Amino acid sequence: MPKYVKFLKELLTNKRSLNVEKALVDLGASINVMPYKMFKQLGLGYHRGIIEDVLVKFDKFIFPIDFVVLDMDEDIEVPIILGRPFLGTARTIIEVGTGELVLCVGEEKITLQARDFARVPSERYDTNYSVNEIPNENVLEPYFIQSNRT
DSSP: OOHHHHHHHHHHHHSOOOOOOOOEEOTTOSSOEEEHHHHHHHTOSSOOSEEEEEEEEETTEEEEEEEEEEOSOOOSSOOOEEOHHHHHHTTOEEETTTTEEEEEETTEEEEEEOTTGGGOOGGGOOOOOOOOOOSOGGGTHHHHHHHHHO
């Protein structure tokens, strides 16, 4: 038995586990997001904004995933958001035609049906959040000058 199997087993038995039935996989998200309430339920220690190497189990695979913890209302339908970092770690192949997500570890693969998940109506969300980075303050200067003249 490889040494890392014993190490992973010890890690998994010493921490609390939480079963999450659904997660949002967002190709546009550059981070993985977890609500603060879920972080507290898992008992992962002191909150520092970013928690690293949270072991997340998908079927028979266990992935170490970094999360940004946000103090926000927990969505029952979509408790966590998995972005591009997770998709890269899991070597995910997205089959658009068949509506499948294929997660790969070595030669082993598991297939998740994503076809039905995309049919969630967007009207149920009355609040949208957006975080954008402004690379340079001078980008906004012409806008403010023009709006002050009118």
